[in-house]
Amino acid sequence: MTPTITCISCGAVVPRNPRLKKQKYCSAKACQKAMRRSWKKKAYAKNKSYRKKHLDRQAIWREQRPAHAYQQQYRESHPEYVNRNRELQRTRNKKRQRAQAPMIVNGNSLSLQPSSDVTYAVIQVKKLKDCKWELVHGYNAGIIRAREDLPHY
Numbered sequence: 001m002t003p004t005i006t007c008i009s010c011g012a013v014v015p016r017n018p019r020l021k022k023q024k025y026c027s028a029k030a031c032q033k034a035m036r037r038s039w040k041k042k043a044y045a046k047n048k049s050y051r052k053k054h055l056d057r058q059a060i061w062r063e064q065r066p067a068h069a070y071q072q073q074y075r076e077s078h079p080e081y082v083n084r085n086r087e088l089q090r091t092r093n094k095k096r097q098r099a100q101a102p103m104i105v106n107g108n109s110l111s112l113q114p115s116s117d118v119t120y121a122v123i124q125v126k127k128l129k130d131c132k133w134e135l136v137h138g139y140n141a142g143i144i145r146a147r148e149d150l151p152h153y
């Protein structure tokens with residue numbers, strides 16, 4: 001019976017190559033590529049000089065092919081992409097403008113409604129932590145009651 005290995009890439013059971021000590025991959029092209037990829041990943045993580053060489057090569061490659069030039073060329077040849085982006089950005093800007101409506105509750109700007117024992121007001125809050133008032137109901141909107149322990153204005 002010939003000794004076999006189970007390829008860790010494709011899972012195939014194949015006869016072991018007697019020339020290899022720790023064979024983990026079969027000879028299929030995809031599995032050989034996977035083995036190479038795995039080796040490169042390990043070398044990149046562990047070997048400083050390998051990583052430096054790799055990064056240097058990458059920097060040279062990027063210098064020869066500036067990203068902004070590619071982007072500019074792409075935008076010139078794809079006007080529908082440019083228009084879509086423009087529209088989406090307009091939508092985002094409008095959304096942002098709406099979100100910039102008063103977020104922080106300022107006690108000074110509230111017109112409080114005093115009653116016999118408590119003072120209350122209905123306000124809208126974005127975040128609970130921005131509110132120095134006691135929140136009674138809800139998260140986005142609710143009835144707040146001035147806390148007794150805070151100074152009055």
Ligand SMILES: [Zn+2]
Nearest residue numbers: 007010026031
């Ligand atoms: Zn395989």
